[in-house]
Amino acid sequence: MSSDICDAVPDAKPGEAPDRESIPPEPASSSWAAVFSLAVGVFGLLTAEYLPTSLLTPMAADLGISEALAGQAVTVTAVAAMISGLLTATLTRRIDRRVVLLGFTVLMIVSNLLVAMASNMAMLMLMRILLGIALGGFWSMAAAVAMRLVPAALVPRAISIIFSGIAVATIVAVPLGSYLGELSGWRSTFLAAAVLGMLTLVFQLFTLPRMTPRGAARLGTLWEVLRRPGFAVGIVGMLLVHIGHYALFTYIRPALENVVKVDVDELALLLFVFGVANFVGTLVAGWLLQISLRLTLTLTPALMGVAALGLALLPAGKVGYMALVVLWGLAFGGVSVAWSNWATRMVPDQAESAGGLVVVGVQSAIAGGAAAGGVMFGIGGAVTVFTISGVLLLASALLIVLRVEAPRHLATSQETD
Template identity: 35%
Template sequence: MKNAEVLAPANSPSAEARWAPVLAVALSTFTVVSAEMMPVGLLTPMSDSLSVTDGVTGLSLTITGLIGAAVSPFAPALIGLRDRKGVLVGHMLLLALGNAVTAVAPNFPVLVAGRILLGLALGVVWGLVPGLAPRLVDGPRIALASTMVFSGVSIASVLGVPLGTYLAALLDWRAAFWALALLGLVCATVLARTLPALPVHERGRTDGIAGALRQKGITAGLAVTTLVVLGHFTGYTYVRPVLEADAGLGTGVIAACLLVYGLAGVAGNFTLGPLSGRRPRAAMVTALAGVTLAVGLLPVLTGSVVTVLLVLVVWGASYGGVSVSTQTWIRTAAPARIEASGALWAGVFNASIALGSLAGGLVIDHAGNRAVLLTAALTTAAGLLVALAARPRPV
C-alpha cells in the first residue's frame, strides 16, 4: 500500500496488557547499543593492543554505524513477509557472533570483520525496533512502551560501557566483548520465549522511504536527529582521551564518570520520554539545548572532578531523551508509516553515529581535544535551531 502499512497486531490475546515482550526488546536495545558503543570506554587499551591511533580505533564505531545505516532503512523491504519475531532472534545471534569475532581479533582488519557483522545485525534490529511498541501495547500505553524500549539506549551507558570499562581494567578489553557475545545469546533466548508472533500482511516497499521523505514533519525530524547525533558522537566517542589528557583523570575515575553520565541518561530518558508523548517538540528542544550546553562547557570546566561530573550529568540527562523524543517526533509526523519511517530514522541515526565518530577522529588527530568538543557543540546547536523552527505536524 502506498499510504499506509499493513502490520498485523501481535498474535497474542493478552498482548496489550503484557510488558514482558517490551522488556525483552528493551534488553535487546541495551545489548545492541552496548556493543556498538563499547569502543568509547575502551579506546585507549584497544588502540595500544592493536598498535593503531585513537582516531583509527574510533573507526570501529564508524564502520558499524555505516553498515547499520545502510541496512536499517531497507530492513522492512529486505525482510519481506517474514515474521518479525524470528528475524529479531536470528539477528541477535548474529550480533553475538560479531562480538565474539571482535573479542579474538589479533589485528585491526579482523576487528573490522567483527564490527561489520555487528553492523548487519544492528541495522536489521534498529530497522524494526521503532515500530514495535505500537504492536505490543494499546494506544494509551504506546508512549510508556516506547520510553521503556529506548531506555535500553540510556541504560547501555549506565551498565554497558562503564561495566565494560571496569571489566577491561580488571581483565582485558577483550573480556568486555566476550561478555557482549554472551549477552547476545541471552537476548535471543529471551526474545524467542517472550515475543508474540509479529506477522506482516503487506510486503515492505522501497518506495515507502520516498513517501515518508515527502512529509515535512518527517524530514524536519530526520534533520534534527542527524545534527544532534552527529554532534554528540563527534564529542562523546573521544570523551575518554579528553578526560585523560585535559582533566587528568585515571581509568577508575573515568569509568565512574561514565557511570554517572549513564545514570543521568536513564533519568533523562524517563523524564523526556513521557513528555515527548504529550509534547514531542518541547521534549526535543529540551534535549538538544542540554546537549549543546554541556558539550560547549566541558572544554573549559575540566579543572576539577566536580565540574566534570556536573557537565556529564547535564550531557547524559539531555542525550538520554534524544532517542525517544526524536523517534516520537517521527511517529507523530506520520502515524500511518510507523515501520517505514522508523526504519528510515534508524538509518539516519546510525549514519550520524558513523559520521560523528569519523569526524571526531579527524578533528582530534589534527586539531586536538578542545577542537573536537567545539565542533560537537556547534553541530548540536544547528540541530537545536532546526527543532525551534519546525514542528512534527503542519500548523
C-alpha cells in the first residue's frame, strides 16, 4: 500500500485549460487490488439501488403502502445521488479520499441494515436517501481515484473495471433480489446487501491507499469546469446519448414483446443476454479507449442508433432482432466508461468536480429519457420510441465527431511539451 504522491494543486483560471504544472503526477505503480475493490463497491451500491424494483409488492404489503409509493424508494435514491454527485468534491475537499470512499461504503451498509428494519415509509425513504448520497458521491469520485491508482496509460482499463460493477449489478440485482425475496423475505434481501457491503468495506480497508485531497473544489469550481473550452458541448453530447438510451431502455419490454414477438421465457433470456453483452462491452471499451477516445465516444451511440432503427424498421427475423439487442448491449457497455474517461482527460486537475457533473448529467438523462420515451410511446408505441431515439443517437454521434473535443491522452505533470 503506497502513500499519496501529491498535495493540493492550484485551480485553472475560469474558462481556461489548466497549465501543465496544475496537473498532478501519475503514480509510479499500479494498485489493481484497490481498483477491484472500487468495482465491488460500485456493484454493491447499484445492487442496493435496484433491489426495490424486484421487491415492490412484498415491501408495499408489509409497510401498508401502495406499490406506487414504495417505488419512490428508487426515485429518492436517484435524486439524492444527483445532489451528492454535485456536492461531494466541495464538501469533502479537505478529507483523505480513502476516508471519503470508506465513509460512502459505511453509509451503504447502514442504509441497507436500516431499510431491512424499516417499520414505516418515512424511515424507508430516509435510509434510501443515505444510499443515494453514497451512490452519487462514490460514482463522482471513481474516475478521479482511478487516476491515482494506476499510471495514465492504464486509466481507461482501470475505469472500465470499476464501471463493470454497474453492468454486473444490472444483470444480477433484479433476478437475485426477486429470488431471495421469495426465499426468505424482502428484509432478508436487504440484510444480504448489508453483508455484501461489510465484505466490501474490509476489502477496501486493506487495499485503498491514503489519498490526500487535491485541488480546492468549491461550488464555484463546477461553473469554472463547465466554462473550460469544449467541456460544455461535451456534456451536451453525453446528455443526448444517455437520453436516447434511456428512452429506449424504459420500453425495452414492450418492444421485445410487440416487435420481436418473444414470449415470457424468451424475454427473460434476452434481457439476461443484453446484460451480459453490456458487461462485455464495458471491458471492451477499456481496450478501445487505449486506441482512441474519439472513436469510442462516437462508435457507442452510432451502434446503439443502428440497433434501435433496425429493431424498429427492419424485417430482421427473431435471430436478427436478438443480434441487434446484443449489439445494443455491447455498445451501451462502453458509454459510462468513455464519458468518465473523457471528463478526466478534459479536466485532469478537477477530475472530481467533472465527475460530479457527469453523475448529474447521467441521472438527469435517465429521468429525461424515460419521460421523453413515455411521450413517444403514447403517440406511436414502441416503434416510434425506437425510431426517434435511434435518430437522436445517430445525431449525437455526428455532434461528437464534429464538435466534441477528445484529448488523446490523460495529461500528467510529468509530460513535457
